[in-house]
Each structure stands twice: as C-alpha cells, then as structure tokens.
Amino acid sequence: MSDKPHQNLAVIGHVDHGKSTLVGRLLYETENVPEHVIEQHKEEAEEKGKGGFEFAYVMDNLAEERERGVTIDIAHQEFDTDEYYFTIVDCPGHRDFVKNMITGASQADNAVLVVAADDGVQPQTQEHVFLARTLGIDEMIIAVNKMDLVDYEEGRYEQTKDEVNDLLNQVRFDTDSVKYIPVSAFEGDNVQSASDNTPWYDGEILLEALNNLPEPSPPTDADLRLPIQDVYTISGIGTVPVGRVETGILNTGDNVSFQPSDVSGEVKTIEMHHEEVPEAQPGDNVGFNVRGIGKDDIRRGDVCGPADDPPSVAETFQAQVVVMQHPSVITAGYTPVFHAHTAQVACTIESIDKKIDPASGETAEENPDFIQSGDAAVVTVRPQKPLSIEPSSEIPELGSFAIRDMGQTIAAGKVLSVNER
Numbered sequence: 001m002s003d004k005p006h007q008n009l010a011v012i013g014h015v016d017h018g019k020s021t022l023v024g025r026l027l028y029e030t031e032n033v034p035e036h037v038i039e040q041h042k043e044e045a046e047e048k049g050k051g052g053f054e055f056a057y058v059m060d061n062l063a064e065e066r067e068r069g070v071t072i073d074i075a076h077q078e079f080d081t082d083e084y085y086f087t088i089v090d091c092p093g094h095r096d097f098v099k100n101m102i103t104g105a106s107q108a109d110n111a112v113l114v115v116a117a118d119d120g121v122q123p124q125t126q127e128h129v130f131l132a133r134t135l136g137i138d139e140m141i142i143a144v145n146k147m148d149l150v151d152y153e154e155g156r157y158e159q160t161k162d163e164v165n166d167l168l169n170q171v172r173f174d175t176d177s178v179k180y181i182p183v184s185a186f187e188g189d190n191v192q193s194a195s196d197n198t199p200w201y202d203g204e205i206l207l208e209a210l211n212n213l214p215e216p217s218p219p220t221d222a223d224l225r226l227p228i229q230d231v232y233t234i235s236g237i238g239t240v241p242v243g244r245v246e247t248g249i250l251n252t253g254d255n256v257s258f259q260p261s262d263v264s265g266e267v268k269t270i271e272m273h274h275e276e277v278p279e280a281q282p283g284d285n286v287g288f289n290v291r292g293i294g295k296d297d298i299r300r301g302d303v304c305g306p307a308d309d310p311p312s313v314a315e316t317f318q319a320q321v322v323v324m325q326h327p328s329v330i331t332a333g334y335t336p337v338f339h340a341h342t343a344q345v346a347c348t349i350e351s352i353d354k355k356i357d358p359a360s361g362e363t364a365e366e367n368p369d370f371i372q373s374g375d376a377a378v379v380t381v382r383p384q385k386p387l388s389i390e391p392s393s394e395i396p397e398l399g400s401f402a403i404r405d406m407g408q409t410i411a412a413g414k415v416l417s418v419n420e421r
Helices: 019-029 035-047 054-059 063-068 095-105 123-134 154-170 206-211
Strands: 006-013 075-080 085-090 110-116 139-145 179-182 226-234 238-244 255-259 263-272 275-277 285-290 303-306 314-323 337-340 343-356 363-366 376-383 400-405 408-420
Touching: 006 019, 006 123, 019 075, 019 085, 019 110, 019 206, 110 123, 110 154, 123 154, 123 408, 139 154, 139 206, 154 179, 179 206, 226 285, 314 343
Parallel strands: 006 085, 006 110, 110 139, 139 179
Antiparallel strands: 075 085, 226 238, 226 303, 238 285, 255 263, 255 303, 263 275, 263 285, 314 376, 314 408, 337 343, 337 400, 343 363, 343 376, 400 408
C-alpha cells in the first residue's frame, strides 16, 4: 500500500473516444506496466487486426472485450503519481454498459472525461457528464483526445472545448475549475511530457493535472456506510462481503448491521488488496468477514453500518430528479428501476410534488400532472422492495441515484428526505 493519499479516478466518455487507450498510456507512463507487456499486447493486437489497441489491451484484459474492442466490465488498475496513489475505475462507454458506469462513477472522487477531437460531443459524452454531475463528482479533467487524427490543429481543439463547455454549463457544472488538455493517448502527446506537436498549448499536461487535483477529504467522522457489491464464500474464512467504504471507519471488532436484510454480527477480519488490515477508511475497497453471517443472509445492495445506529431503510423518500431523456411523459404511478449505490430496485413515483426551474432552482409549478425530458422536479418515491438510502444532505455518498428504463438512463437525482419504514 502506498503512503500517498488515495484517489479513485473514473475515466468516462463516449465509446471509441480512446478511454482504455488513455488509461493504458497512463499506466505505462507511470511505469505501472512494463514495456515488454505492451510489446506483447502490440503483437497480439496486430495478429487480431486491431493494431493500435495495445494500450487499451492493458485494461481490457477480458478475451471477449479484445474480440469486440469494447470495454464491458469495470477494471480496477492502480498507479502512482508524485502526489497520489490512484485507483482507476475504467468506466465502460457502451450504452448497454451504462449500468456498470453508474456503479463505477459512484465510486469515483474525480473524473477524466475523454472526448475525441475528430468526433466531438456525442450522446454518451452527454449522458456520462450528466451522471458524473449527479453522482457527486466535483472535479473533471477534460482530455481532448486523438489530436493526432486532426493534425494537432488548435482550431479543432478549441471547437471541441466549446462544445464540452456548453454541455457542462447545461448541467450546471462549475466550469471555472475544469481543465482542458489536448492529448493523443495513442502517441503519448501531453500525457507525461509536453508535446512539440501542440506549441500553441501551454497549460498543464495530464499527469500534472492529476497531481494537482484537490485531495478528497475522507468523510471519516460520519457514521460507517459500506454498500455491498458482492458476497463471496471463501474456504477457511467463511462469508466475505465485498464493497467500498463510503463514509466512516470499519474496524475489526465492530458490531455491524446490514440493511435492509436486517442481520448483524461482529467484524472478525478486514482484507484489502489481499492483505489483512485492522481498519478501513472511506474510499477503501475491502472484503471483510462477519461472525455469524451466512452467504444467504446478505446480498448486493445491502448497506453495512453500525449495529447501534443502522442504515435507514426507506418506506418512501422524497427526491429531486432531473429527466434526461424519456420518449413521452412521466406521471404518478410510473415504476422504473432506481440504481442507488450498489442496489437496483424498482420504485414507484407516487406523486410529482413540484416542478423546478433547472437554472434558478426556484419552484416553477406545484403538483404538475407530468414531467418530461429536460424537467427538474421534486417527487415522492415508494420502493417496491426494501431499499437502504440516505438523505443526500446527511450522507451524500448514499443519497444519489440514477433511474433507468427501456435500456437507458432516463433520469438521475438525489434524496432530499427519507420516511423510514
């Protein structure tokens, strides 16, 4: 483990804009992937007729992904810079993988948005920015990639930059702190060192921008909240839930409760990166063993918290949502799937309480009959099965969600208040 502060970094953007190649390049430039491995990938890529994919192969190490040239699951890779120890959450760009993207982005402190200079802002660029914003990513670095394909023209860079800026303004992202960097992940321009191909650019290069990210202040003083991603049975240890500590601290010996499954027990061991550790802090991805809890007692989507003050389970909750895309209108009674932290639960919108002007945040209309694409609203929601969720003002990490239906993300939002069951 590194003694540098830790950052989870999401790499987001439209399919084929070069996210995996950029991640592979970062790992290579920070000497986290040896040269011979890249050479090996290069040979393999050329054999498959995918020359130029060698850096992407570093991340996309699933055979199926290599055949299709598309990132499917979220891969975790680590690299050190001078200032930080990063875990990269490589988020898939393909529409069918937005579900993974949601659980992926919700694990990130900051994000790099990759936009190809030859292609500009695409529908998924928009969707990912929107999700990143709603899921609480504060700092974004924009890598304007594939500059080699547009002959390093400053005009194309500026044009892409304007497009992205318009998009960020639409979702009320604070554009003052956003950094734009012209890069070529494939050639390595402006990733580790300044490139002679962009004499017109004198800003930070990518690794500098990563080093200059603000240090995430870990929410250690809040109560423990640890959403469960998976539950394993490991011989010699027993049942091992796995997840990322969002807030608070998990210590061995703690009495913890899992909600909404409503079981509790004592933490026997905590393991991180295959090493046993006495405690885990926010941002740590851990596996831990709890005395007296079997594999079938808990499941993905449960939230682990202190036994004497367990995570809240909602009978109903009030939330602020923004509708991104919906073919018609949304009315009371609509029941899509809500993705909150690691849970996916069908929820009914019981009432639309008010419509909000997205620009000013003021109430535009009380109790409207419906809402549609582009609208922001406050709604009351009833989960169809137990869901542990928290007001975003108290525990923001467990207060945001995305709403999906018909294979796409139709809305996203944050929890205002919870009416506990």
